[in-house]
Amino acid sequence: MWNGKTVSVVIPAYNEEATVREIVQEVFQLPSVDEVVVVNNNSTDGTADEVRRTRARLVFEQRPGYGHALRKGMESALGDYIVLFDADGNFAAPDIQKLLVYTDCFDLVKGTRSRRELVEQGTYPPVLLWLVIVSNILVSKFQQLLFRGPVLTDAGCTLRLIRSDTVRMLLPFVTVSGAHFLVDLTNLAMIAKVRIIEVPVRFTKRRGGSSKHGAFMGLAGIACRMVLHTIKQRLLKSLGRYNAIRYDNQNVAIKGQAAR
Numbered sequence: 001m002w003n004g005k006t007v008s009v010v011i012p013a014y015n016e017e018a019t020v021r022e023i024v025q026e027v028f029q030l031p032s033v034d035e036v037v038v039v040n041n042n043s044t045d046g047t048a049d050e051v052r053r054t055r056a057r058l059v060f061e062q063r064p065g066y067g068h069a070l071r072k073g074m075e076s077a078l079g080d081y082i083v084l085f086d087a088d089g090n091f092a093a094p095d096i097q098k099l100l101v102y103t104d105c106f107d108l109v110k111g112t113r114s115r116r117e118l119v120e121q122g123t124y125p126p127v128l129l130w131l132v133i134v135s136n137i138l139v140s141k142f143q144q145l146l147f148r149g150p151v152l153t154d155a156g157c158t159l160r161l162i163r164s165d166t167v168r169m170l171l172p173f174v175t176v177s178g179a180h181f182l183v184d185l186t187n188l189a190m191i192a193k194v195r196i197i198e199v200p201v202r203f204t205k206r207r208g209g210s211s212k213h214g215a216f217m218g219l220a221g222i223a224c225r226m227v228l229h230t231i232k233q234r235l236l237k238s239l240g241r242y243n244a245i246r247y248d249n250q251n252v253a254i255k256g257q258a259a260r
Contacts, residue, residue, distance in 0.1 A: 002032040002100045008079030008164075009036045009096065011056075012069035016087040017045040019207045024054040026093040027085065032100055037077050038087070041069040067181025070158075071174065074167050083161045084182075089207035090123070091159045098199050099161040107166045107194045110152075110186070111159035111201035119203045128219070132156075135223040139183065142227060146234045147190035152198060155183050155226055159201050166194055173242060176229065183226045187233045192245045 001007065009027050013020050024036050036056040040048050042064055051058045061072040074082055081103060083096055091111070099109040113119065114137055123129055133154075140152035156179070169192065176184040189196055236242065 001034055002081065002103065005080035005103070006034045006078065007032050007081045007083065007096075007100070008077035009033055009083045009085050010039065010070065010073030010077055011036060011085050011087050012039045012041055012066060012073060013043060013047050013051070013087045014041045014069070015043045015045045015047060017043070017047045017050050019089050020047055020087045021050040021054055022207070023085075023087050023089065023093070024051065024056045027096070028055055030093060030096055032097065033083075034079055035077070037073045039069045039073040039076075041065075063177065065177035065181075066179050067174075067177040067184075070181055071171065071177075074162075074171065077164070080164050081161055082164055082167055084158050086158050090204055092202040092204055095159065095201040096161075098201065099159075102197055102199065103161065103163075105195065106197045107163045108186075108189050108196045109161040110154070110196065110198045111157045112154035112198040113157055113201060113203035114153040115200040118200055120205050122205045123203055131219055135219060139223055139226045139230070143183065143187060143190070143230055146230060147187060147237075149190040150196045150198075152186070152196075154198065155186070156180075156222070157201070158182065169245065170194075173245065178225065179222045180226045180229050183229060184233070187230055188242070188245070191233070191237055191242050 020038065027033055027036050037059060038051045038056045039059050039061050041061050048058060059072060059076045061069050070084060085091060102109045114133055124132060136154045136156050139155035143149060143155060144152045170185060170188045173188050174184050
């Protein structure tokens, strides 16, 4: 619990048998965390068995896709604050505390891996690491420009904290099931004028499991989908597609129905 509010951590998992139990245990060591929700997204290994050996709540999502897994976890979480995390060891659990510090003033607290001092050596091969960081910065700046948003530097960072009422407001408008789910969510938050800030977090070496980045062509494809989806959302905003989103300073969820 944090300042009287409950905290849920959502961890999507696809074939993360080697690391998921260790990651869950590290997250539960934080006194502020009330629950961990692990979303098993069609794993073919022993991921589910490893989760059952922990205090985490295991849920299943049969629809393939990183976005589907994150959405299922956010819908299943019971906390006032929902933190998105990864099961492969790319993030440090104590950095969740950094995000919580800003919850008095912000509704969406995003991690950013763009600070060189916080990137662990060996995270990725040097060229791929450079591409990951630069592509995320460029996409973020494009988002920032189109939606006149706050300073953004890492479009694809999973580690982020969102108020549960903000989640309920935005999820009806989310249409993405793949790796650019996070860009969709951030764009919608800017459209709704949700209070957003980025916080530097550590980018640590993967300990195993699957990677949503892949090789260069896979990374380039994700970046292109992020950019194209951002353009689409900006056009839809101009056409009034998102007029049903309402937000006030107390973040009192949604008024009206999501446009179809």
